[in-house]
Amino acid sequence: MRALIIFLGFVVAICAKKDFHGDQVLHIQANSEEQILLLKELHNLQHLKLDIWREPLKPALPVDIHVPFESLQAVRAFLEFNGIHYSVMIDDVQVLLNKEKEHMALSRSKERNNKSYDYGAYHTLEEINMWMDNLVADHPSLVSKIQIGLSFEGRPLYVLKFSTGGVKRPAIWLDTGIHAREWITPAVGIWTAKKIASDYGKDPSLTSILNTMDIFFEIVTNPDGYDFTHKSNRMWRKTRSINPGSSCIGVDPNRNWQIGFGGPGTSTYPCDETYCGPFAHSESEVRSIADFILFHGNFKAMITIHSYSQMLMFPNGYTSTPVPNKEELHTLAKSAVDALASVYGTTYTYGDMYTTIYPASGTTSDWAYDNGIKYSFTFELRDTGHYGFLLPAEQIIPTAEETWLALMKLMEHARDNPY
Amino acid sequence: MNWNERGTADSEQLSQDNSARTMKKLNPSYYETTRAAQVALHCMNYQHASLFCHFSYETVKSSSLEDVMRIHTAKILFSHTETRMAPQVNCTYDDTAKANTTDDEHAFYERMRKQEKLVDGKYIPDGHGNIPAEMKPFWLLGQIASSYVMWQESSESTLYNMQQEDAPLILLLFPKQRTEDDFLDFEYVVLLHDIVSQEITQWSMHIRWNPTHGVKVLNYAQDHRDIPFPGTATATMSPASLS
Numbered sequence: 199m200r201a202l203i204i205f206l207g208f209v210v211a212i213c214a215k216k217d218f219h220g221d222q223v224l225h226i227q228a229n230s231e232e233q234i235l236l237l238k239e240l241h242n243l244q245h246l247k248l249d250i251w252r253e254p255l256k257p258a259l260p261v262d263i264h265v266p267f268e269s270l271q272a273v274r275a276f277l278e279f280n281g282i283h284y285s286v287m288i289d290d291v292q293v294l295l296n297k298e299k300e301h302m303a304l305s306r307s308k309e310r311n312n313k314s315y316d317y318g319a320y321h322t323l324e325e326i327n328m329w330m331d332n333l334v335a336d337h338p339s340l341v342s343k344i345q346i347g348l349s350f351e352g353r354p355l356y357v358l359k360f361s362t363g364g365v366k367r368p369a370i371w372l373d374t375g376i377h378a379r380e381w382i383t384p385a386v387g388i389w390t391a392k393k394i395a396s397d398y399g400k401d402p403s404l405t406s407i408l409n410t411m412d413i414f415f416e417i418v419t420n421p422d423g424y425d426f427t428h429k430s431n432r433m434w435r436k437t438r439s440i441n442p443g444s445s446c447i448g449v450d451p452n453r454n455w456q457i458g459f460g461g462p463g464t465s466t467y468p469c470d471e472t473y474c475g476p477f478a479h480s481e482s483e484v485r486s487i488a489d490f491i492l493f494h495g496n497f498k499a500m501i502t503i504h505s506y507s508q509m510l511m512f513p514n515g516y517t518s519t520p521v522p523n524k525e526e527l528h529t530l531a532k533s534a535v536d537a538l539a540s541v542y543g544t545t546y547t548y549g550d551m552y553t554t555i556y557p558a559s560g561t562t563s564d565w566a567y568d569n570g571i572k573y574s575f576t577f578e579l580r581d582t583g584h585y586g587f588l589l590p591a592e593q594i595i596p597t598a599e600e601t602w603l604a605l606m607k608l609m610e611h612a613r614d615n616p617y
Numbered sequence: 618m619n620w621n622e623r624g625t626a627d628s629e630q631l632s633q634d635n636s637a638r639t640m641k642k643l644n645p646s647y648y649e650t651t652r653a654a655q656v657a658l659h660c661m662n663y664q665h666a667s668l669f670c671h672f673s674y675e676t677v678k679s680s681s682l683e684d685v686m687r688i689h690t691a692k693i694l695f696s697h698t699e700t701r702m703a704p705q706v707n708c709t710y711d712d713t714a715k716a717n718t719t720d721d722e723h724a725f726y727e728r729m730r731k732q733e734k735l736v737d738g739k740y741i742p743d744g745h746g747n748i749p750a751e752m753k754p755f756w757l758l759g760q761i762a763s764s765y766v767m768w769q770e771s772s773e774s775t776l777y778n779m780q781q782e783d784a785p786l787i788l789l790l791f792p793k794q795r796t797e798d799d800f801l802d803f804e805y806v807v808l809l810h811d812i813v814s815q816e817i818t819q820w821s822m823h824i825r826w827n828p829t830h831g832v833k834v835l836n837y838a839q840d841h842r843d844i845p846f847p848g849t850a851t852a853t854m855s856p857a858s859l860s
Contacts, residue, residue, distance in 0.1 A: 320848075427744075427848045428847065428849055429847055429849070430845070430847050431846060431847065432744045432846050432847060432848045432850070433808065433817045435815060450815075470816070471814065471816050471817075472814065556812075583810075583812075585742060585746050586810055587810070588743070588744070588745075588746040589746050590742070590745070590746035590747060590748075591745050591747075593746075
């Protein structure tokens with residue numbers, strides 16, 4: 199036996215190789231401690247370039263060795279001489295590698311149609327952008343992706359358009375992710391967009407909505423901020439625009455709208471979280487939406503989604519003066535909140551923004567109302583502060599499921615009350 | 618304030634010369650009421666909550682570590698005097714729902730006393746809201762202590778303007794354990810979120826706890842260190858195994 203080991207020791211070593219053609223993986227079954235020892239000594243012969251997949255430990259456990267083509271003859275001779283049983287587990291390693299590459303490409307293409315997308319997890323901006331393209335690819339006759347502008351840092355501002363045809367049909371606007379740290383909102387937005395696409399043609403109410411109206415849905419309304427929360431500061435709220443003369447970054451996009459600009463509930467200090475900005479619509483993230491909606495001219499409902507507090511609110515936020523159709527909005531909000539609670543018992547408060555949460559000027563919701571969109575609502579999703587912005591991912595789908603019922607109430611009302 | 622979930626709520630106010638008292642009706646859906654209730658909650662959590670029994674004024678999906686108590690009445694007196702005082706809170710509450718959590722608390726306490734190395738933790742919850750099971754007691758401890766800080770930092774002016782902390786919290790914890798007599802000492806750094814101003818502030822606090830005496834905040838202060846907290850951060854605790 200020793201002589202044979204020495205013989206193997208003289209096998210010429212081959213230099214590092216670039217491919218694995220002809221290499222095999224041997225599945226070896228030692229039947230004694232002696233044989234285990236032999237296999238260990240075999241392993242020590244460096245020039246054989248053996249790649250051990252499963253170490254020789256004890257006779258009961260198999261040993262798997264990747265043997266380069268050049269060493270195959272010597273190793274097989276050694277095993278046979280010593281009566282060590284083996285079989286060929288992998289006939290040609292390169293062939294297997296090629297198959298694996300194919301498989302990876304295949305599963306990447308599976309990701310390309312959202313079959314493996316995890317709706318119960320938080321995703322990066324890149325993943326969300328990929329998901330959006332997949333959604334369009336999966337539902338091409340219903341969903342398209344529009345770009346309405348660029349963020350401060352140059353990221354595209356994407357909006358998903360759900361339409362069954364027509365020309366500038368009365369439209370519903372939905373947005374999530376305007377405040378970067380409110381992660382639950384784009385997560386719910388993604389589930390909701392998928393829900394809309396899936397339920398069209400199946401749910402009678404949603405189908406009738408889409409047969410007469412279009413839905414525009416901006417999932418990541420503040421992509422610069424969202425990306426920043428992943429990479430740098432989980433608690434970032436505002437945009438990432440540079441404030442001239444200040445070292446502090448960003449403007450509160452929900453104080454930047456042209457309605458009571460700079461009024462109660464805003465700050466003029468760039469370092470504050472509710473900084474309204476140097477002037478209304480200074481933020482491209484805000485201006486792009488405003489321009490889009492005004493140019494379109496036929497929006498009938500606006501729903502902007504935030505977290506947290508579990509509230510459903512309507513205008514006004516910049517003043518305590520109620521809006522003309524306050525009673526209608528109040529009743530509608532109640533039915534939406536009741537529908538939401540019916541799923542998991544989650545309770546929401548509701549009312550006008552000024553009294554329900556706090557005075558806030560220059561908000562999306564007030565601006566929309568001021569520009570003729572009389573069904574204008576702001577959601578504050580789960581929770582009420584137990585986890586706050588750090589809502590555990592397992593609450594994403596339950597939150598989305600309950601919120602969906604409230605959204606349907608609002609959209610149905612817009613459908614049933616054209617103006 | 619008598620807090621009645623479905624009806625109206627009343628609050629008592631002490632005027633500056635302590636002579637006149639006015640009753641003011643508050644609509645429970647108004648944020649003023651919510652904030653007053655929140656102050657009561659913070660006080661109650663600090664004074665009455667044990668580690669595994671925690672007050673909340675809405676139904677929380679119960680884990681084995683938490684329980685819900687219904688608040689029946691809470692009287693909140695806000696002083697209008699020049700020197701700012703923490704609001705006085707008298708609470709009565711329904712004791713019947715109290716779960717048998719002392720076993721869990723004692724087990725946790727004993728485990729911590731046996732730790733030779735200092736326990737050091739980070740990001741509880743982490744960027745995705747995860748809290749590993751073995752870190753949950755530390756989080757609850759931090760919540761109770763934070764209730765104290767928020768109670769102390771509240772004033773009636775928080776009802777009407779946007780200055781102070783009175784709001785629910787988000788935690789980033791660095792507990793360090795140093796056993797002293799039969800207490801456990803921890804040093805926490807927490808993030809508190811003020812709903813009204815939307816500001817996140819950072820506080821360090823020295824906490825002392827044992828199951829019989831409950832939680833005490835020995836001191837606290839605003840903390841201005843730059844502690845990074847990216848969304849990709851994951852909850853960590855060393856030594857790794859706390860069992």
